[in-house]
Amino acid sequence: MILSEEIKKSLLAAVWFMFLTFPIMVIRVNTVQNIVEWRWKNMLLVGIAGFFGSFLGRSFFRQKEKGEKKADPNTISVAALVQKITGNQRLSRLALAVIAGFVISFPFAFSLYQINIMISALIYVMLGLGLNIVVGLAGLLDLGYVAFYAVGAYAYALLNHHFGIGFWTALPIGAVIGAFFGILLGYPVLRLRGDYLAIVTMGFGEIIRLILENWNAFSRGPSGIAHIPRPALFGWEMSLEMSTKYIYFLMIGMVLFTIFVVNRLQHSRIGRAWIALREDEIACQAMGIDKAKTKLTAFALGATWAGMGGVIFAAKTTFINPASFTIWESVIILCIVVLGGMGSIVGVVSGALVLILLPEYLRAFSEYRMLVFGVILVVMMIFRPGGIIPDVRRTYQFRKEEH
Amino acid sequence: MEPILAVKNLSMNFGGLRALDRLDLDVNQGEIVALIGPNGAGKTTFFNCITGIYTPTEGDILITPPRNSVQRINGLKPNTITELGMARTFQNIRLFPKMTVLENVMIGRHCRLSAGILGAVFQGKKVRKEEERAVTDSYAVLEKIGLAQFVNDLAMNLPYGAQRRLEIARALATEPFLLLLDEPAAGMNPQETQELNELIVRIRDTEKISILLIEHDMKLVMSLSDRIFVMDYGKKIAQGAPREIKSNPVVIKAYLGEEFHA
Amino acid sequence: MSWDYFIELFLGGLTRGSIYALIALGYTMVYGIIELINFAHGEIYMIGAFTALIIASVLSLFGMHQLVVLVLAVVLAVVYACAYGFTVEKIAYKPLRKAPRLSVLISAIGMSLFLQNYVLLAQTSDFLPFPKLIPDFEFWEPYSHIISSQELTIIATTVVVMILLTFLIKFTTIGKAMRATAQDKIMAALVGIDVNHIISITFIVGSATAAIGGVLIASHIGQINFFIGFIAGIKAFVAAVLGGIGSIPGAVLGSLVLGWTESFFTGYISSDYEDVFAFLFLVFILIFRPAGILGRSQTQKV
Incomplete structure (x- = not known):
């Protein structure tokens, strides 16, 4: 009974999607040669996808609605697995040892090309963790995060070009300039509600x-800045391969540093204030938290990481231009945070690795990357707003006191 | 002795609508004062004005915290007012749903702690001590309010009555001298209301915190309050001891058509 | 700085403003009813323009009369834009009615990203030449040096759409239901208004005006690509905020103000920073007058 009803609904949806996508998916006009290309195969594909998509989507949604009333203990989730591993000391040590072994041996086992991809992914891990402070913890939807990344990259490129400042000096400068721009943006938007904030950023x-x-005159426009030096190591001359491995380990170090800092912040007085702000702004203020200060620290800290990420990015690619800093970068980073799990460090790290590495290795599908990111944002919000590995709050043990 | 809260001639306009009209109200040290009135009389607006969520159009809000001099708090930010020692709860529960019960209370401790960003990152001895204190203090508050069993649960998973009490616990954690409760008994059954009654009295007696509450449950109001203020259409229409209010014809008229069983 | 130049900029601004108004209406109506910035709105406008382009090209190749092409292209563009608007709401927003605002916003951004790339992949990333759908009117010939037939059409269409919309909202049952839903969804439902239905209609109406705007501007500028919705969407949003989001006359006024200021700015000062200017404008409005010109400042309910 219900099944046939469902099939009927799904068929209807399939027909609707076939109608909807007809002009754009089926017809393609070659305006130069004036030929119309009819791609009926696409319509068939849309029909099939529409049928299954609608069927599965609705059944998932029903499950979710049911699940909200009563949490299903039988679901095996990645989150539970992660919790099990981190909860058990022996297992977590083992997992850490495996990860560490992999991380250390990676640059020696794989090609230069692979190392470069990994470095990019690690930069995104860092950016994701930085944006996680703003979006995941403080709940401020920042769609201009890439601006701070650009600021960091250009800061290093220009400082180096004009004053010959080296990477290691530029890194903290990039962080400070990032933070400064974070406050610069944060200050005027303090009073804005979430949705306005998204557009303004x-x-x-x-x-x-x-x-x-x-x-x-300032940035050399679209042609960008070239010949940015790679990071130095006590003035040694390094081959390209050496230098890439060096950046790899540097990035590992930066990621560990970021995780360390974010983890400490998250469970601190400041971190709790961010989360409270995300949960309920008015109650948060009424409980004695300075909204302005809390928002600004979130913006500034998030931007600090983007600034440092920018410096490293410039040093890694040795060439930057504005095309690397479009709105899409911001959306990709947002997608990392959303997929991984807002506020969850393990989640954001895995989100970044999945979203950046997967398209690199599935070259055939890489043109669908942004399309899939769009789908991910919508689907995650509807079915799993907490991400694949949601944040788990810290618990405390207390002795029962005798009365 | 100065009243700890003295509101004089307070008015609040929203566009052309006058929600509060030259209101006077005061609370003395150690008192439980109730603010009652029909729905839409402006009681919650009054709370929002004195806690800094709205800036009143006219009038003075003066507070005299213990061991401190008189201070005018019109237009101060809500967090500053909480820091000065007035903490509130909300009529429609506003907890932080995805934080644990303990963390909710720890948010209340926020303004009494001092760790900054660097402190949080380096976690020096002082910061660690402070954090430990915050945890034990918050737990102590939960025990006092009778929520210790839920300590690690998410606030959103708490039963309704417990959520209401958690709001009180959170407010208490800010160490107020005056606690403002906005319909604390709303939606509670008689037994829960009775427990709430005892809790409020206990807070006043053992914590030495004065209380101003908005409430519709007349039985609770009459048994709890030392004094009652009655509002209607943004104005104060009566004030006095419970017994006087009960027999005041103006009050009865204002409530006509509404439930008023005393 | 001649007088003629000023007139040219003034009319240019008026045309721009009219287009912004057609898009801004969708933002403001949706915002008025579910308090959501529909990030995918710019994409609906883009899809409207694309549909018109495709239909017009196909029909032209079949050798149909220009007027038939124009009418069919516009009608189908509106129909499809409405269908997309309706579907977007059902998929990306309706399941999130009770979710936190942040979730809905992220879902909206995802939808916008999806639609852009959908058109990019199914069609092309290049700019496509848009056929000149609006003919040069003969009777207008003597005045065409002041304002072209196309600009005239844009302005006239906008005026007609505004009048129709005002009529719809002020005097019809649906309009009444929309206003009721915008004020209080729960009460509206209690008095028997199908709130979901009204929200769908709001999306459909907003999409329709956006599609009209899309066809007009594409025909005026002469080329489109998958990315036109982004900038147009942001600017129309700026216009809606400037006028006071949620207010329909405000959206029109805001759009005209933005159109003129942009036109004069690029005409007299610099055209390099045209888009920067619009964004700066937005930031300043939000800081100094977040409620907009016609909007009432809202006090958040506690």
């Missing part, structure tokens, strides 16, 4: 990019 990201593109 998006606008801010575009402003920075457009300035870099148009202000030739």
Whole structure:
């Protein structure tokens, strides 16, 4: 009974999607040669996808609605697995040892190309963890995060070009400039509600990019800045391979440092204030938390990491131009945080690795990358707003006191 | 002795609507004062004004915290007012749903702690001590309120009555001298209400915290309060001891058509 | 700085403003009813333009009369934009009615990203030449040096759409239901209004005006690609906020103000920073007058 009803609904949805996608998926006009290309195969594909998509989507949604009333203890989730591993000391030590072994041997076992991909992924891990402070913990939807990344990258490139400042000096400078821009953006938007904030930060990201593109005298416009030196190591001359491995380990170090800091912040007085702010702004203020200060620290700290990420990115690629800092970068980083799990460190790290590495290794599908990211954002919000590995709150043990 | 809270001539306009009209109210040290009135009389607006969520159009809000001099708090930010020692609860429960019960209370401790970003990262001895203290203090508050069994549960998973009490616990953790309760008994059954009654008296007696509450449950109001203020259409229409209020014809008229069983 | 130049910029601004208004309406109506910035709205506008382009090209190749092409292209663009608007709401927003705001916003961004890349993959990433759907009117010939037939059409269409919309909202049952839903969803449901139905209609109406705007601007500028919705969407949003989001006359006024300021800015000062200017404008409005020109400042309910 119900099944046939469901099939009927799904068929209807399939027909609807076939209608909906007809002009864009089926017809393609070649305006130069004036030929119309009819791609009926696409319509069939849409129909099939629409049928199964609608069927599965609705059954998942029903399950979720049921699940909200009564949590299902039988679901085997990645989160439970992670918790089991981190909860058990022997297992967690073993897992850590395996990961450490892999991380250390990676650059020696794989090609230069692979190491480079891994470095990119690690930069995204760092950016994801930084944005996680702003979006995941403080609940402020920042769509201009890439601006701080750009600021860091250009800070290093320009400081090096004009004053010959080296990587290791530029790294903290990038962090400070990032934080400064974070406050610069944060201050005017303090009073704004979440949705306005999203648009303003998006606008801010575009402003920075457009300035870099148009202000030739300052940033050399769209042609960008080349010959940015790689990080130095006590003035040694390094081959490209050596230097790449060096950046790899440097990135591992930075990621560990980021995890350490974010983890400590998350369970501190400041971290709790961020989460309270995310959960209920008014109650948060009424409980004695300074909203402005809390928001600004979140913005500034998030931007600090983007600034450092930018410096490393510039040093890694040795060439930057505004095209690397479009709104899409911000959306990718947001996607990492959302998929992984807002507020969850393990989640964000895995989210970054999955979203950056997978498209690299599935080259055939890489053109669908942004499309899939869009789907991920919607689907995660509907079915799993907590991400694949949701944040788990710290618990405390107390002795029962005798009365 | 100065009243710890003295509101004088307080008015609040929303556009053309006058939600509060030259209201006077005061609370003395150690008192339990109730603010009653029909729905829409402006009671919650009054709370929002004195806790800094709204800035009143006219009038003065003066507080005299213990061991401190008189201070005008109009237009201060909510967090500053909480820091000065007035903490509130909300009519429609506003907990932090995805934080644990303990963390909810620890948020209340926030303004009494001092660790900053660097402190949180380096976790020096002082910060660790402070954090440990915050945990034990918060737990102590939970024990006092009778929520210790839920300590590690998420606030959103708490039963309704417990959520209401957690709001009180959270407010208490800010170490107020005056606690403002907005309909604390709303939605509670008679037994829970009775327990709440005892809790409020206990807070006043053992913690030496004065209490101002908005409440519709007249039985609770009459048995708890030392004094009662009655509002209607943004104005104060009566004030006095419970017995006077019960027989005040103006009050009865205002409530006509509403349930009023005393 | 001649007088003619000023007139040219003024009319240019008016045309721009009209287009912004057609898009801004969708933002403001949706915001008015479910308090959501529909990030995918710019994409609906883009899809409207694309549909018109595809339909017009196909029909032209079949050798149909220009007027038939115009009418069918516009009608189908509106129909499809409405269908997309409706579907987007059902998929990405309806399941999240009770979810936190942040979730809905992220879902909206995901939808916008999806639609852009959907068109990019199914069609092309290049700019496509858009056929000149609006003809040059003969009777307008003598005045066309002041304002072209196309600009005239844009302005006239906008005026007609505004009048129809005002009529819809002020005088019809649906309009009444929309206003009721915008004020209080629960009460509206209690008095028998099908709230989900009204929300769908709001999305459909907003999508329709956006599609009209899409066709008009594409025909005016002469080329489109999958990315046109992004900037147009942001600017229309700026216009909606400027006028006071949630207010329909406000959206029109805001759009005109933005159109003129942009036109004069690029005409007299610099055209390099045209988009920067719009964003800066947004930031300043939000800081100094977040309620907009016609909006009432909202006091958050506690």
